[in-house]
Amino acid sequence: MKKLLILFLVTGYSFLVTLPASASYISLQTTVNSAVAGNTLTVSISSVNKGDEAAHNVQAEVRLGEKKVVLKKAAELKVNGAYRAQRSFKLDQKVPGEYPLVVVMHYADANQYPFSALSCQTFSYRTESRPSDLFGKLTSSTFWKKGRVKLTLKNLSKADIEASTSLVVPREISAAPDRVEISVPANSKEEAAFELENFSALNGSSYQVFAVTEHEKGSLHQTTITPATVKIMQSQELFGLSYPVIIFIIAVLTLVLVAAQFLGKKKGRA
16 A cells, blocks of 8 residues: 555656646847937837747837837748838927837737737937936746736935836736836935736746836936846646645655655564
């Protein structure tokens, strides 16, 4: 009976640690270049599929403030295939400085399941590029249904800063609140948190998210972009216990039963 029980435990342990076979994937490596001439911003986008399956319905979306513009669509982007698009925008900002530029790459797999990937950077309007007085740090997060990220802003200047922050996320994920107003004292730090919810992201997916913080210093507009990684991992539980805990318990029980059987044989020989 002991031998049968040990065999069952070892078999169960082997089953639990079996790794799934690797699946096909799509990976878009996107490069965004921007140039400002007078009141015109020109955005150039190049995205290469570095995965091992084709991407479908590939389309770039450019976000400038509240403005969202979708560019041309490619029906299929094969492995190592490149998507390229360019668009010019008229700028009407009242204050010179650094402003955020967000590019969203929309695409789908062979089953037409939709995905999105983000790129975020700044462009200079009527001024030379200069670093912001705010330095940011954004925590990463791993979750299945709901998660949370925390933004820490450090004020490097000698004056208080009134800033506004929003979290830019792919459309598979929802973030709340939409925007946070943050007062950061001089030479000090302040924190803000965003609640995340998985809307349609698949298990094993990984995304970049960006905290975009804007404020004005004197006659200049400043922007701080802080990136982080969000991973979507489905919790694996049995009877309320995670798989690693179950594996550990089975391993311990196996060792205990093996030791008991060994000691029992040793006493029988004595």
